[in-house]
Amino acid sequence: MELLNEDQQLIADSATGFLRASHSITAFRALREAGDTANMAIRSELGEMGWMGIVVPEELGGLGLGYRAAGLIAEELGRNLTVSPFLSSAILAGTALASTGGAVAQNWAAKLAVGEAVLALAVDETAKHRPKRIATSVTGGADDLRLNGRKTYVVDGGFADRLIVTAKQGNDLCLLLIDPQAAGVTLMSQVMLDSRNAATVVFEDVAVREADVLAQGQAADTALSKTLAAGRAVVAAEQLGVAKAAADQTYDYLRTRKQFGVHIGQFQALQHRAADLYCALAQVSSLIATALNALDDDSADMETLTRAAKAKMARVGRQATEEGVQMHGGIGMTDEMDLGLFMKRDRALTEFLGDAGHHTEWILRQRGI
Amino acid sequence: MALDEFRSNTRDWLEANCPAEMRTPMGEDDICWGGHTFVFRSPAQKHWLKVMADKGWTVPAWPKAYGGGGLSGNEQKVLAEEMQRINARPPLQSFGIWMLGPALLQFGSEAQKCHYLPQIARGEIRWCQGYSEPGAGSDLAGLQTKGVDTGAYFEVTGQKIWTSYADQADWIFCLVRTEPDEKKHTGISFLLFDMQSEGVSTKPIKLISGASPFCETFFDAVKVPKDQIVGGRGQGWTIAKYLLTHEREMIGASDSALFAKSDLTEDAVAAIGLDETGRLDDPMLRAELGQFLVDEMCFDAHLEMTGAYMRAGHELGARSAELKYLGTELNKRRQSLRVVAGGSDDLVWEGTANDAGQVTKDWLRSKANTIEGGTSEVMLSILSKAVLKLPG
Numbered sequence: 001m002e003l004l005n006e007d008q009q010l011i012a013d014s015a016t017g018f019l020r021a022s023h024s025i026t027a028f029r030a031l032r033e034a035g036d037t038a039n040m041a042i043r044s045e046l047g048e049m050g051w052m053g054i055v056v057p058e059e060l061g062g063l064g065l066g067y068r069a070a071g072l073i074a075e076e077l078g079r080n081l082t083v084s085p086f087l088s089s090a091i092l093a094g095t096a097l098a099s100t101g102g103a104v105a106q107n108w109a110a111k112l113a114v115g116e117a118v119l120a121l122a123v124d125e126t127a128k129h130r131p132k133r134i135a136t137s138v139t140g141g142a143d144d145l146r147l148n149g150r151k152t153y154v155v156d157g158g159f160a161d162r163l164i165v166t167a168k169q170g171n172d173l174c175l176l177l178i179d180p181q182a183a184g185v186t187l188m189s190q191v192m193l194d195s196r197n198a199a200t201v202v203f204e205d206v207a208v209r210e211a212d213v214l215a216q217g218q219a220a221d222t223a224l225s226k227t228l229a230a231g232r233a234v235v236a237a238e239q240l241g242v243a244k245a246a247a248d249q250t251y252d253y254l255r256t257r258k259q260f261g262v263h264i265g266q267f268q269a270l271q272h273r274a275a276d277l278y279c280a281l282a283q284v285s286s287l288i289a290t291a292l293n294a295l296d297d298d299s300a301d302m303e304t305l306t307r308a309a310k311a312k313m314a315r316v317g318r319q320a321t322e323e324g325v326q327m328h329g330g331i332g333m334t335d336e337m338d339l340g341l342f343m344k345r346d347r348a349l350t351e352f353l354g355d356a357g358h359h360t361e362w363i364l365r366q367r368g369i
Numbered sequence: 370m371a372l373d374e375f376r377s378n379t380r381d382w383l384e385a386n387c388p389a390e391m392r393t394p395m396g397e398d399d400i401c402w403g404g405h406t407f408v409f410r411s412p413a414q415k416h417w418l419k420v421m422a423d424k425g426w427t428v429p430a431w432p433k434a435y436g437g438g439g440l441s442g443n444e445q446k447v448l449a450e451e452m453q454r455i456n457a458r459p460p461l462q463s464f465g466i467w468m469l470g471p472a473l474l475q476f477g478s479e480a481q482k483c484h485y486l487p488q489i490a491r492g493e494i495r496w497c498q499g500y501s502e503p504g505a506g507s508d509l510a511g512l513q514t515k516g517v518d519t520g521a522y523f524e525v526t527g528q529k530i531w532t533s534y535a536d537q538a539d540w541i542f543c544l545v546r547t548e549p550d551e552k553k554h555t556g557i558s559f560l561l562f563d564m565q566s567e568g569v570s571t572k573p574i575k576l577i578s579g580a581s582p583f584c585e586t587f588f589d590a591v592k593v594p595k596d597q598i599v600g601g602r603g604q605g606w607t608i609a610k611y612l613l614t615h616e617r618e619m620i621g622a623s624d625s626a627l628f629a630k631s632d633l634t635e636d637a638v639a640a641i642g643l644d645e646t647g648r649l650d651d652p653m654l655r656a657e658l659g660q661f662l663v664d665e666m667c668f669d670a671h672l673e674m675t676g677a678y679m680r681a682g683h684e685l686g687a688r689s690a691e692l693k694y695l696g697t698e699l700n701k702r703r704q705s706l707r708v709v710a711g712g713s714d715d716l717v718w719e720g721t722a723n724d725a726g727q728v729t730k731d732w733l734r735s736k737a738n739t740i741e742g743g744t745s746e747v748m749l750s751i752l753s754k755a756v757l758k759l760p761g
Contacts, residue, residue: 003677251757266761271753272746278757279691286671308666315660360659367634367662369649 002289004072011069014049015076023082025338028195031083037197038159039083047115052090055230056098061110067230067295071237071288078241078349081341083196085118087234088156093119095230096164099223100175100214108162108177120160121227122151122178122201129153129354131228136167138174138208145208147176147184150201155352157199158189164214165203166224173220177212178203194345225303231353232306233291236313239349240281240288243313243320246342247277250324270327277323284309284316304366307359314356317346375444379451386420388413392456396727401461404495405539421460422491428466431474435482436490442680464533465489465496467619469542472559472612476600485561497564499529499543499586500609507747509544510554510606514588516545522592523547523560525568528585531741535571535584538564548603557605562593578733579718616742617693618685633703634658637710654709661702668699687755694748697738704735 004012023042031039046052054070056062070091077086089112097109097119111117123131136149147167157163163178180187184206189199215223254265254274264270291309294302321343325332332339350356390413401407401414409415421427424438429445431437440448452459470489473482488494505512514527525545535541540563548556564571568591573581600608634649637658642650649655675692679685685692708715711728718726739745753759 002674003681251759254757254759263760265753265759268750271757271759272749274757274759275749275752276694278752279695282688282691283667283671283695286674287667289674290670305666305670308663311663312667356663360656360663363662364634364648364655364659368647369634369638369643369655369658 002285004068007065008069008072011054011065012072012076015073018045018049019076019080019082023084024080025341028081028083028341032195035191037083037191037195042082042084043115043118045115046084046086046090047113050113051086052115053094053109053113054090055094056090056109056113060098060106060113062094062098062113067233068289068292070234071292074234074237075241075244078238078243078345079245081194081242081245081338081345085120085156085160087231087238088120088160089118091234092121092227092231093164096121096175096214096223096227099226100219102211102214104177104211105214117161118156118159119162119164120154120157120199121231122154122157122163122165123224123228124153125149125151127152129351129358131166131224134166134168134173136165136203138167138169138176138213142210145210145213147178147203147206147208149203151203152200153352154199154201156197157187157201158197160199163201165201166220169216172217173224174216175214175220175223176208177214178206178208182206192348194341194348196345196348228353229302229306230295232310232359233288233295235349235353236284236288236306236309237292239313239317239346240285242342242345242349243317244281246320246324246339246346247274247281249338250274250277250327253328264327273323273327277320280316280319284312287312304363307354307362310354311356311359311363314350317350321346372443372447376447376451379448380454382424383451383455383457387452387455387457388417390414391417391458391460393458394456395458399458401459401492402463402495402534402537403461403465403492404463404537405493406537407492407495417458418460418492425490427461427492428470428486428490431470431486431490435474436487442682446676446680461492463489463492463495464498465494468498468612468616469496469561471615472542472608473599475611476559476604476608480596481599494539495534495537497532497535497538497541497586499532499535499541501531502528503530507744509609510557512544512546512557514543514545515549516547516558516560516593518547518595522594523558523598525560525562525588525591525593528587530574530583530585532571532584532586533582535564535586536573540564541569541586542599544605544609547605551603554606555603557609558602559599559605559608560593561597561599562591566591566593568592576733577736578730580730580734613743614686614689617689617748633661633706633710636707640710640712640714654706658706661699661706664699665703668695671695687751690743690748690751691756693742694739694745694752698745700738701735704732708732 050063051073053062054065055067056064058064073086077084093112097105108117108119112119125133125135136151138145138147140146149167151165154163160180163180165176165178167174167176178185184204186202187199189197192198251274254270255263257264288309291305294305324339325343328337328339331337390411399410401418425433425436426438426448428436429438429440429448433439466489470486473485500509502512502514514525514529516523516525540561543560544557545560546556547558568589570587571584574583574585575581637649637654644650707728714723715728717723
């Protein structure tokens with residue numbers, strides 16, 4: 001029920017065609033078997049199509065098509081469980097670099113936009129997303145800045161060319177560009193439950209050039225807030241694709257599986273659960289699209305809408321994947337079926353950038369209760 | 370005319386013509402239903418209806434030839450926004466506008482459109498809807514009220530139930546079995562008749578909220594002229610389904626029109642207070658409120674997107690069941706949270722305190738939302754078959 005403009009429709013159509021043909025769930029299974037969480041081959045393809053620079057402005061070498069378009073790509077990536085640096089690099093790092101500006105940021109934005117470089121965002125320090133809780137610190141004078149701290153759940157951090165790290169200098173927030181190869185950086189690359197990469201990174205007296213301080217103080221607050229808002233909405237869009245794929249496979253199963261001599265889709269108990277899931281997916285699609293539009297319009301309610309979208313999608317994603325397994329019965333528990341893959345990706349995306357509880361709490365505080 | 374120009378003209382016109390008394394929040398008693406016996410609450414209410422009807426803006430979407438405003442989808446949205454901007458009350462609400470009108474526009478003869486639609490637009494005739502029967506609720510097509518062809522008339526005999534405001538209505542649109550030898554769904558016709566006809570009687574039903582918005586309606590050999598059939602004989606179910614689609618869109622989309630949307634969080638803070646960390650001093654209610662606020666934003670976004678989709682010329686079809694299901698389930702939650710927030714204060718039933726328990730009465734009334742116009746379960750069955758194409 002979504003109305004798209006011409007550019008957006010083109011993006012949606014090409015995302016559907018390209019990903020289903022070249023980066024489907026079958027391709028994902030092959031990567032998983034090979035233990036490959038980087039999927040290097042897809043980078044140049046996404047770069048050539050302009051997707052890696054979809055939110056990077058044209059003057060910085062990107063397409064500048066915006067977040068609604070990015071959401072359409074993310075939804076299709078979710079449907080196909082495609083492994084790519086789209087979220088970490090194109091959306092999170094792309095938004096951060098475009099928001100901070102400066103020569104270093106422009107240089108990396110241009111590389112990122114064509115798929116030549118991958119950047120990852122390092123914000124979390126605890127098992128739950130709490131971007132304001134920062135123990136990582138920058139100390140010392142302008143010519144001798146030192147970074148100390150530890151970051152966790154750095155998605156795609158295991159193979160990123162640069163990390164964008166949040167740290168405190170006194171009371172000021174800083175966004176720093178850090179080379180993971182630099183002296184004092186210890187990086188533990190991990191394979192997560194959804195067969196994607198995330199790293200835990202420790203910084204011990206890492207030297208930081210002044211030019212690599214992308215933003216600090218108010219400017220850093222603004223850039224981080226836009227980056228996290230963009231990330232939430234696009235993660236939700238990817239999760240929507242995962243949930244829709246799980247739901248579609250489930251509806252298909254209800255139409256074809258027979259028990260007691262009839263299709264199980266004839267049982268009202270299952271029909272009503274399927275239809276309730278359909279309604280939940282329909283309305284959360286609208287909320288996510290609205291949040292993405294708010295990012296494109298830079299509107300005042302972008303913070304609230306992206307949090308609402310992330311919180312709601314966490315609940316609907318869980319419903320879609322849990323109902324999917326249950327309505328499939330025993331076969332849904334097997335690795336041969338895709339339901340488990342959807343459930344794992346859904347779980348990872350729910351934790352990434354904050355779950356329903358985190359964002360609902362923010363909305364409650366905002367309302368003064 | 371460019372939309373901006375339409376907006377500025379509309380704004381000026383509303384400013385000049387909407388009386389100040391019609392710009393204040395309205396309760397259920399302030400609704401203008403129109404009809405022969407309707408008593409206006411104020412001269413301003415009567416004036417507001419007249420000037421809006423003269424513009425065709427009681428039914429802005431209908432063609433001008435039938436008393437409407439002939440506005441495009443975008444113009445209707447502008448008018449609604451401009452009315453909302455000054456808190457202008459709807460000048461007229463009725464089942465004629467919501468349900469019969471759209472059915473007549475689609476299925477009525479030219480003569481019927483010219484006769485009935487302008488009366489609806491001007492609020493001259495108040496209509497009620499004769500659908501459900503004691504033995505035909507969710508299984509509506511199983512209705513048994515008979516319409517026997519006597520040559521000159523259909524002679525209608527039977528009983529309807531849950532007829533909204535039948536005791537105050539002037540005319541009824543009614544589903545009647547005129548073709549007893551046809552199958553269940555193809556034996557029904559859609560008849561219009563005067564509630565003053567001989568043989569019609571009504572009896573209000575008292576509900577758990579204490580109010581009686583619904584009636585039992587009895588027909589004993591009521592004579593209905595044969596030109597008062599809409600569409601062909603046996604076409605009643607097709608019309609009924611079309612009309613139910615409109616009803617569901619209306620119920621799903623207009624929870625705010627039926628119920629004052631008070632600020633739930635403000636009500637809760639006022640009644641319960643905050644703890645030392647500034648959070649509502651009831652963690653469980655607070656968590657439920659949090660989920661509700663997110664769900665409300667979600668449904669509002671969905672309504673907005675759906676509205677844009679329909680204004681772009683798309684039909685909603687069976688998906689009206691989706692809005693009906695989501696909107697009414699959400700409203701029930703809203704009303705439940707409201708009474709929980711109010712605590713014992715909202716147990717007051719009679720007297721002047723707490724507006725004589727209006728919050729509690731609204732809560733009880735809202736229980737019907739997921740029953741009337743097709744239950745939530747019927748909505749889910751429709752979606753599973755018409756949209757998801759599940760078998761059987």
